[in-house]
Amino acid sequence: MANFPLLTAILLTPICGILVLFFLPREANKMMKMIAAVTMAVALGLTVYAYWAYDVALAGMQFTEDIPWVADLGVHYALGVDGISLPLLLLTMLVGFSTVFVSWNVNERPKEFFIQLLVLVVGAAGTFVTQDLLIFLLFYELWVIPTYIMTVVWGSDKRVTKEYAGMKLTIYLLIGSAFLLAGVVALYLNAYPAGLRTFSMEALAQAHALGNLSEHVQIVVFFLLLIGFGSTLSMWPLYSWAPDGYAAAPTGVSMLHAGVLKKVGGYGLIRVGLLVLPLGAKFWAPFIALVAVVNILYAAFITLVQKDLKYLVGYSSISHMGYVLIGFAALNVISIDGAVANMFAHGVMCALFFALIGQVYDKTQTRHIPDLGGLAHQMPRVATGLMIAGMSSLGLPGLVGFIPEFTIFVGAFKEYPFYTLLAISGIVFTALYILRVLANVLFGPRREEFDACRDVSGVELIPLVVLGTVLVVFGVFPQLLMGMVNSGVEPLMPLLNQLHAAPTLLGGVFQ
Amino acid sequence: MIGLAHFLTVAAMVFAIGLYGLLTKRTVVGILMSIELMLNAVNINLIAFSRFITPDVLTGQVFVIFTIAVAAAEVAIGLAMVFRVYRDRNTVHAARLNEMRW
């Protein structure tokens, strides 16, 4: 069992599902959904096993695999997970598993839909498990095309048409990944002299210690990566794809995008940005912190005036990503612990939110908040789910959102007291918009027009139960998550300690 | 002493001449001829490199063999297209074959 290629198996399971789906006849509608569900269940099971079997005390990369792929370029099919990537892998599988059930009612071209859904899952899972930068980029690019097709074919028009939203999303991500590619190539060429070059993240992370990467190079390359990952993470002002995209995309894609893909940006910033280019990260940190605060407050205020449920969650997720950014920018173990954990927390919460909005839209045929109201009468289960998701969003203790935010605040306050103060004020505005939407959608007088809407039941209930349980369990026992995350972040402590004296943008005027 | 630089210079000149022909000739056949010149210039380069940089392995020469094969294929197709175009339009005047604009 020791040498069983667990991570490859996790990646291969959905791929097998894709192959099977590919050869199924078009009419086998139910069958396809069953197969997608079964493959995702197996993948989720394997991931949970990995999470359980990961040795937190030992830390470091585990379940590693390494097969040379393009030896001349230094590309390896290298897999491995540590405390940073494993929670995010778990997140991917949880959300991916849920999306299958959320999409249970897709009856228009189900074959293509589920194949692409599984492709998205593979792409996200691949970015988290790979230890090779080039393969990372390959998996990352796997997202772009299915997202576009799914948005345009299965999406819905809102403030903007779905074609516009899909195109915007795709082009934004492509431009971001162009910057990313430029940064990665520059990194590749500069990290090692000819002949020794490699895309291995581990080896690249050594380059700084060996003195191969000058401060100048690190600053430039980090900036390129920041734009690339920042647009994925919906960093201000590179986020305008997010609300439109989420609103237009089908529920499953919104869940995966908001829940998982955004986290690839944050993961990349830490795994590539911080580990490989510590001086660059330090240089830009004050700037990131400033942007983070803008993210939090600006998006929170905009969320306050949204009228569409999906736009609301879209802007709110931008606001939440600000917490991740400021946690990253503070560059200490506590804050980065919080940032990584917050990515997990937000992913689950956001996915649950979108799943429920999908259900509400399914039943009532509207997402316009003023048209809704009193749904708790007809749909108590949806109401419970929305309560849990909303409460997690506003950082209620006992749900998974609180501890990550708290750790971020504790970590970030040391570095940026003023910014953190502003960031904490975000919790008030979050409460304001979350409670407003809960009140307006769920409570109030019973409305006759929704009497025909039945509550979620059967298969539709699975994602709600799974995600809701995760929110509660990880909230009540935060060490399950934080212990894992910390085992990945704590080894960075020597690196982070070195950075104290490193120069920052404008000598830290922004602080 | 004749060295690598000499051969490369000759190749560069042939290539430049081919380029000039490629860009100025009126007929497609003339353009194809210019392309052949350029291909030959490249072949000279390959063999010269093979001779002076890595004389003990014949990679460059193998490369040239494939170039020649491709060139032959290209001429065959190119001329066939010329015949075809000539039969359809009664001209081989390159400037008039501008359907691809916009």
Add this chain to the structure above:
Amino acid sequence: MFSQYALHHAWLIPLLPVIAFIIVGLFLRRIPVLSAAVSVCMSLLSFVLALGVGYGVIDQLITVDNPLIQRMPWLVIPGLTIDMGVYIDPLSAVMLIVVTLVSLMVQIYSIGYMRGDAGFGRFFAYLSLFSATMLGLVIAVNFVQLYVFWELVGLCSYLLIGYYFHKVSAREAAKKAFITTRIGDFGLLIGIVLLQILFGTLDFQHLGVSVPAYVAQQGTGLLTVVALLIFLGPIGKSGQFPLHVWLPDAMEGPTPVSALIHAATMVVAGVYLVARAFFLFSVLPNAMEVIAWIGAFTACFAASIAFTQRDIKRILAYSTISQLGYMMLALGVGSVTASMFHLTTHAFFKALMFLAAGAVLHGLPDKNDIFAMGGLRHKMPVTFAAMTIGVLAISGIPPFAGFFSKDEILLAASQVSMPLYVIAVLTSFMTAFYMTRLLVVVFCGPEKPDNHPHEAPVSMRIPLVVLGILAIIGGYIPYAYHFGDWVRFGPALHMGLNWTIAGTSTVLSVAAMALAWFIYGSGKATSDKLARRFSALYNLSYHKYYIDELYLWLNHTFVDGFGKLLYWIEIYVIEGIVNGLAHLSLQLGDWLRRKQTGNMQRYGYIMFGAALLIVAGLLLLNPLFKGVLCGGGY
């Protein structure tokens, strides 16, 4: 020994209601009888355990200086360790008993009050969850545990205020409660974060050691700021001015909830927090002064609003705010004992009054206005008796419970500051006045012909009787058994009645009651005349000084206005730039498209020329790009 067992298994006290919540919430929502039975049983067990803890504290000589603490790591990362645990000292023991007792009473009461309600099971699930979180708050060993449960009781309060969620007013009140307290929690959270950064720990016991040392070394400057930020939390939770606005609206919830959460237990969490963190506040004289003044002002201010309110529950709500101000005042003048004593007695008599009010509302459905009631004493004798006891207790008439605790507060205030004492006495006068007004208007006078009141069922009367007895004896017995020796901060101070102060306040209270009787009870409509005479003051008080309107206006104008402004920027500036760029590239493409002549040779030389220029440029600029371009250093 049972008390031994209770002391070491005190974590069961909050856990039992959690179990009740899970069982009822998941399985028994549709079965009213079982859900009530499970909840009440678990509450009873909790109460018994809490009594055991109380006995154990006395038996084992556990004092505030020698607490019994159990900890279990909850979150461990380098530089931030947070435990969950049980902190048992007389302070928390008193709270445990009060909370479990009132919670048990309210649950029994609810069986009758909520009978036939569609959400009966849900209601009991929420009540159990509330008990659990409140008890968790009481036994908190550190600030984070306290904050966790602090927020969770806020959630329960939100859920229960919005219990009748089909009512728009209930929904809005719930929202308002949550958001207003959140504003306070914002300060509390910052304060906690700052404490963690300053001291590296949030544990009460450890902080209790390091805070005085810090003050001795570094002075009080920053720590005062921290303390005031933390105090923002209690301001929100305990309805202190200026964040008191949510508490009257919270009366939209079912009356048992108002009794349990918004009178007896949750709202005093702020007082408990300050008492628990008294090691911090007591060394910061400036912070203490702020607390005292906010408390005194709130007490007086809320009483002045209660004068003119007509809704029976709102009057009680303002009186709660006022009494909470009293407790804060006591803390501000440095007397944890007085504050906690008043907290205890207040829990008894205020819960009693709320439950009595609930009985009235139960007897007269859909009538909230006290002037629509009247003459109920004949039809509802038990309720009348209960309310009378409550009014006497809150007015500070000996030997009712409120007398002893109020006297403690007045005594403590008089020792520190005369103005505070005067305000406190004035408030005491006002309290006696408006409470008597309530009693007289509701129960005395002629019966209204279209009212058909009936006495409450047995399950509602039992709690009234129990709490009534406690409101009578709940002051004297602790007084006689040296409450102050146990619940205190610093050295024990023996309580003694100061007859001057006690006498003054008693006389004033009696005078106020007489005045109220004269105005409202003597049958002459002098109250209307007074209202007309002082119409400006009356309106100001009746409209709660227009503070709600001000907040609403601020919220609409600034918060939403700012949101709209930013959304405008978002749509027209940021989106504009994005779409503008897209449009630009489209235009560029269109322009370039027209440059396509279809002439291959032209394409050819342009391409070649450009490529050559680039290569030539790179050749000339090679030193600049060395290593990045041009072969990457080959």
Add this chain to the structure above:
Amino acid sequence: MNEWAYTAAFFIFAAVTVASAVGVVTKNDLVHSSLLLALCFVGVSGLYVLLQADFLAAVQLLVYNGAIAIVFVLGTMLTRRSIRHGTNHSEADAPSRLIGLISGLFVAVTLGVIATTPWNYSSAGAVQDTPAVLGRLILTDYMIAMEVAAVLLLAAMIGAIVLAKGVDEE
């Protein structure tokens, strides 16, 4: 080989190659151009000989002269039946000076690159018996490439036939 003779041979072949290449693009008659192209190929094969690539020199003569040049002549004759003169004019409105400049610039840039590049000369002797070695290489290391090239040639042949013959477009 004698140094002097080698140098002389290089310059002769180079001169033949370049001069006939110039002829190819300047002559106005396609047939002349085709013949000069053949001559140019001969010069190139001479250069191959000097580079000790005798097998390739032979291939050059066979394929280029024997096949390609002949095809060009054939093509010329098939497309221009009567008048031969003026069949290979330069485009009238082509900016030939600019293009000349570009070509000149190309030579200049290439010379610059050649001059500035630090070449890694090897002193090893050339491989003798190149046909055998090449054969072995093609059938071992470059097996797949050869197969692909074979398929390409086949495809080109079929394509050429189809194109030249024309398809019934009914």
